[in-house]
Amino acid sequence: MIPLEEQIEAICREAKAAARELGRIEVARLDGALQAIGEALEEARPRIEEANRLDREEGRKQGLSPSLLDRLTLSPKVFASLIRGVEEVRSLPNPIGRILEERMRPNGLLIRKVRVPIGVIGVIYESRPNVTVDVSVLCLKAGNAVVLRGGSEATRSNIALAETLRRGLQLAGLPPAAVQLLPMADRQAIPILCRQRRYLDLLIPRGGQGLIETVVCHAQVPVIKHFQGICHVFVEARADLEMARKIVLNAKCQRPGVCNAMETLLVDRAIAPAFLPEMVRELRSRGVEIRGDEQTRQLGGPDVAPAGPEDWATEYLDLILSVRVVNGLAEALAHIEQFGSSHSDAIVTEDSATADEFLRSVDSAVVYWNSSTRFTDGGEFGFGAEVGISTDKIHARGPMGVGELTSYKYVVFGSGQIRE
Template identity: 50%
Template sequence: MDLRVMAEVVNVKEYMAELGRNARKASRAIAAASTGVKNKALLAIADALDNNRITLVAENQKDLAAAKANGLEPAMVDRLAVKPATIDAMIEGLRQVAALPDPCGAITDMSYRPTGIQVGKMRVPLGVVGIIYESRPNVTIDAASLCLKSGNAAILRGGSESINSNRAIAACLAEGLKVAGLPNTVVQIIETTDRAAVGELIAMPEFVDVIVPRGGKGLIERISKDAKVPVIKHLDGICHVFIDSKADLDKAFDIALNAKTHRYGVCNAMETLLVDEQVAAQILPRLAAAYAEKGVELRGDEKTRALIQANEATEEDWATEYLAPVLSIKVVSGLDEAIDHITRYSSQHTDAIVTEDFTRARRFITEVDSSSVMVNASTRFADGFEYGLGAEIGISTDKIHARGPVGLEGLTSQKWVVFGDGHVRV
């Protein structure tokens, strides 16, 4: 679709319904496609990206120029850039997804029932996935490849500031799909930058089976509120590390330092450190020195501030995802108080205990109701690649359908398969 056609997108509702109908129809084709055909498409898309590097960069330049002219923040402009290394990463991502096992069609738990019927479950695509994301154009390839491999049709809505880049990427997608003999409507990008298109996308249950928003909390909250379609959503990542009195303090030191300082702007970074009062005096000064060296601002409760230099932590601090070199610290009386604090303030993303005590470790993993619970490991491991999913479409902080890092399996469902030999109910 070129700019001339775009100008004709006057009726957003009709335009989106058309994409929806296309996607629903294409979902049958991609669901029926063999693993080999899907992989062929993925590799052909990679080739198309490789063969169109000059166009991709040139189209991205248009977006970058517009972004600068519109006074977009430098960090946003940086996220928008498609560099040769960005294209390399997209190509590598496609090849990795092609190499992953196909989740679809796997039949499990097949067993005979006393009536003689044989019952099992078959993994199947969800149908049509709508993905809404912000400026980074490489998400277009990421999202498209995961949907394609999991047998779903996709409707992608990138940021309006990356429309030219996304259109160039979409051309490569179409080329690759064609090589594999698949309809180009298996992956469609929304060509209008009209914001009403998002409103339509999330309110067409007849055409769209699930929405995956990728972006800031504001975006995700808005979409969840208005969606008439299930949403795989990721809200806050307020992660805790609890250093138990029976912790190996060297492990505790490594984990507490890594969980906070390995990267700051990520959802699986620790935001609050809980320390058992029996070991606080031993571990906190050592940690405080290390954090100071990294430039991490500390905010502590009264007991913490009696041991190390820290600003006062307010009620708000316990409920804040800093995404920055800031850490709140609380000294607790033991496991019970730690679990109570986590239950109250955790965003149910990832929480960890450091302990050598078997019973306390078991209690922590049982009683802490978060999508990832860890013993003696850094919260930074909460990630689809680290968990071996091979790829990640997002991290769900919901409990329904998919929880924690969501890979290909999260974009599928299971249906029941029943085999008989003329069996009837008596």
């Protein structure tokens, strides 16, 4: 039996070799590989769907919540979106080789700043098997190899998808080792992967607090965190209440088990009596459990449970919503600063000065005026797909698309210059 550390090191070593080969390949061949991957996914669809069915069946036996089962499911709609996403990424402009800056120095040196691949990217994620495809095609488009570690609940789905991706690469004449999946369920695989500094250039964890903390604790390579989304919608005193109603329902109910769904609703005290009673009734009719402060409970009726201190800092990923009445913008900003996760936050108001102050003051990756937080998504931003939503500030922030999976280098052209 080969020790786990040796297995993972060998996988990462193969990815590094593949990354070097990708770095020398014309971008047109990378696009051809993405086309082959899309065709391979369509051909392998029955096998992938069967693997996903077995994962869901096992998940139900293990007692996974409805929201987790939803994230796990490769429905016909999700699968069609997968195929469409591959094509959208393929059709994006190629970032590699793009000249970002160019300057001519007085000594005659021409200096260019040029986009290049990062190299080998390790991505650690939970639940959603569609991430296996989204992440892989984005990394490949940017000339990177990828090492994937998905959640144990999606093992069969992820293996079937990764095998199909590798088949597409092989058919296109590119190294299949450019897409690697750690197949082992052992939890020690994550710390071991985090220590592969000889082979990995970047780690991207996306998941819950436990996963993020494990990666940050053990990482010996740079990390871009894709952390929880404690997203807020603040309905300000001068909001169009019908617009606010639609935004709140969409942000909470359209797909509650994702990171850009609203988890806390803040309502200005000035409009709370006119807005909250009906809003609570409509949310309850959609199956949403409301946890509120004292005034929300007074206005919302007996179905509103008391919100404890932990509720304001919880990413429910479910049909549960915390609601608080605040004294204007300053108190809303203070609440978001204390409990937010720097993901996505929105204000609903008809007052442009108040909106501008909110947009300038809230330190989140994405801030909205009169819009649902559900648009924080690579596809909705025109990226084709996304690696995830970065809640960090360095290198990448918000939805990470192809451009965020590149670095740059300086290329200098001379004519015999020497430094005196």
